[in-house]
Amino acid sequence: MTKQIRVAVAGANGRMGQEVVKMLAQDPTLVFTGNLDTRVSEEGINQQLDEMKPDVLVDFTTPHTVYRHMELCLARGVRPVVGTTGLTTEQLQEMTERYKEAGLGAIIAPNFAIGAILCMKFSAMAAKYMPHVEIIELHHDRKLDAPSGTALKTAEMIAAVREELKQGHPEEVETIPGARGADYEGFRIHSVRLPGMVAHQEVLFGATGQTLSIRHDSINRESFMPGVNMAIKAVMNMNGLIYGLEHLID
Numbered sequence: 214m215t216k217q218i219r220v221a222v223a224g225a226n227g228r229m230g231q232e233v234v235k236m237l238a239q240d241p242t243l244v245f246t247g248n249l250d251t252r253v254s255e256e257g258i259n260q261q262l263d264e265m266k267p268d269v270l271v272d273f274t275t276p277h278t279v280y281r282h283m284e285l286c287l288a289r290g291v292r293p294v295v296g297t298t299g300l301t302t303e304q305l306q307e308m309t310e311r312y313k314e315a316g317l318g319a320i321i322a323p324n325f326a327i328g329a330i331l332c333m334k335f336s337a338m339a340a341k342y343m344p345h346v347e348i349i350e351l352h353h354d355r356k357l358d359a360p361s362g363t364a365l366k367t368a369e370m371i372a373a374v375r376e377e378l379k380q381g382h383p384e385e386v387e388t389i390p391g392a393r394g395a396d397y398e399g400f401r402i403h404s405v406r407l408p409g410m411v412a413h414q415e416v417l418f419g420a421t422g423q424t425l426s427i428r429h430d431s432i433n434r435e436s437f438m439p440g441v442n443m444a445i446k447a448v449m450n451m452n453g454l455i456y457g458l459e460h461l462i463d
């Protein structure tokens with residue numbers, strides 16, 4: 214049998230972490246070494262890592278803790294697979310440089326669902342021809358960050374190919390601040406938070422006499438697991454950090 218990959222999970226008791234633990238139990242090539250909880254002393258953290266000896270740390274925690282976990286992984290030579298959203302652009306750039314320097318594999322993916330990756334790719338394709346675009350992302354009401362990491366990544370991919378133009382009426386006025394959503398390089402992102410939702414995104418395009426809607430819905434958290442599984446295996450053979458699962462899919 215090939216050597217098993219030892220996987221620790223930060224946030225193993227959370228909504229996503231519980232799904233990851235179930236997924237790990239179903240794959241004989243992966244072994245769950247335990248929940249890494251860093252809300253303890255330095256000594257406590259070191260003790261957990263010494264006992265678990267993980268090859269990979271899967272992180273589904275909070276926007277406040279993920280940066281520290283990336284630093285811990287660097288210091289320990291553990292390869293992170295990060296689903297947690299909310300890292301700033303500057304933090305992402307810094308980590309990309311530091312992991313490259315260290316020659317250590319790392320994956321940060323704002324969305325592990327293949328349908329969401331396709332939604333981003335199709336949106337970037339469409340934006341080249343239909344530059345009038347708005348993003349609506351819809352999530353459960355326990356989500357901490359807005360806009361979603363997926364919406365930000367989609368916006369980044371759209372902005373890379375979209376002709377820059379001013380959308381809407383030039384004299385448009387918001388009678389309630391925020392009514393037109395957040396501005397991302399000249400187009401808008403709207404965040405909806407409601408109980409009953411999981412993770413959804415609609416990218417709307419408009420042109421003369423026509424509209425185009427590209428929508429993705431994660432109706433449960435199992436939808437992210439094939440992507441997490443693929444990332445754990447891929448990160449073992451990588452040097453440096455990639456941001457976005459689309460880099461692993463041709």
Ligand SMILES: NC(=O)C1=CN([C@@H]2O[C@H](COP(=O)(O)OP(=O)(O)OC[C@H]3O[C@@H](n4cnc5c(N)ncnc54)[C@H](O)[C@@H]3O)[C@@H](O)[C@H]2O)C=CC1
Nearest residue numbers: 224226227228229250251273274278296297298323324325
């Ligand atoms: N990339 C992707 O495909 C997806 C990403 N996410 C992101 O994953 C993150 C987690 O989402 P959920 O599981 O819904 O949240 P959650 O709130 O259910 O789980 C977070 C868990 O992290 C734990 N935690 C907090 N601080 C910690 C620390 N210092 N050390 C260890 N554990 C700690 C909490 O106790 C909790 O169990 C969010 O940032 C969310 O946006 C969520 C779904 C899919």
Ligand SMILES: O=C(O)C1=N[C@H](C(=O)O)C[C@H](O)C1
Nearest residue numbers: 298323324356361362363412
């Ligand atoms: O918090 C969530 O639930 C999700 N977060 C990620 C994001 O911010 O895009 C991925 C997915 O949308 C679910």
